[in-house]
Amino acid sequence: MYRLKEIANKVYYVGVNDRQKALFENMWPLPYGVSYNSYLIADEKTVLVDTVDACYADVFLKKIEDALGGRPLDYLVVNHMEPDHAGSIRLLRQAYPEVQIIGNKRTFDMLEGYHGITTGLVEVKEGDTLEIGHHKLAFYLAPMVHWPEVMVTYDQTDKILFSADAFGTYGTLDGGILDTDLDLDHFWDEMRRYYANIVGKYGSPVQKALQKLSGLNIQTICSTHGPVWTKHIPEVVKIYDELSRYEGQEGVVVIYGSMYGNTEQMAEAIASSLSAHGVKHIVMHNVSKSHSSYILKDIFKYKALIIGCPTYCNQLYPEVDSLLQKIELREVKNRLFGYFGSFSWAGAAVKRLAAFGEKMNWTIVGEPVEQKQGLKPDKYEACWALGKAMAEQIHNEQSK
16 A cells, blocks of 8 residues: 655665654654654565554554565564654564564663563674675664664665664654655754754763764665655764764854843843844743743754843742753753843842853853843943853854
8 A cells, every 4th residue: 555665775664754742752842743764674584673653553564564565574673762663562573473673782671671572582782784685784882872772773785874863853754755855944953953852961972973883884864753864964964963062053042031021121132232243143032932942952053052030939930940950961061151130139040040050161251140120221231241242252262
């Protein structure tokens, strides 16, 4: 029934699209949906690379059946055990009880834990290979990108990297599968948002994986989310390289919480000053409206951020406090940081923002601004000075 996309010689896409789920991992919005990608190699031996979320197992198994054309399924390669990719393994094993499951030792620990499967396993180690006919597969470990058991599979014949979650992105595949067949406009920012929220903490392991794979001739990247990359591989690798190095682009993210608009006026003054002093890329986020996933995406994208909020119960404004915890969890490095705050009778926000910046070991820029109650002319000028100081720091950084 299914006319499956042949990515390379006898390599078929058998993944599915999810346009129903509102929140990825029950946390991150999916305005464009998400794909769960799986690939079947129909060589002398048949090999399936990863599965899909269990809620789409019926469609998935039908696609595999059509791709196999009555042949048995010899191997399942498990690059990543997260349930959105490994959720259908038990059902697959029921449909194909003789299938051999390929993974590493950590894979098998999780395979037993999630599915109770302990038999029919083929353990592979770094650099091991498997000849299946025309295709020859090699396996490379990529721990903590972004789970400890992660590995990638490289088809030495057709130069295809089956990359697990690496180089993935939110967004369904609407009709096309390859990057050359899709409108990619929204995928680039969704790739950054995916990285910032899912992979963000693991910059060092990503760098190690990129270095390990740099010697391979990769002509196609088959990730478990998003397009199959062919033409745009340099751009994709560049994004992951920059994000994992925490190399922000020239620009400022102004983040604020405000109950009655007074702190928001401070944020507006700072942003106006940034623009007046030559900063083109300015993104403003009201934490009470912007979902944290979009704020984190922009923090990873740009070099500088300025955060402000009112004091709330002698603490930070709760939504700002929650965001700071998410930033700290991801261990974001190498940022320029300014901060500001307000209070009605006792100030604490500025002091706590200062402590956060020091804890992150960021470069503190300008003088922090703290206002009591409504915005006065002298505090407006102080906000302007903070924006100017950040703009000058950014220009100095770019000229180095």
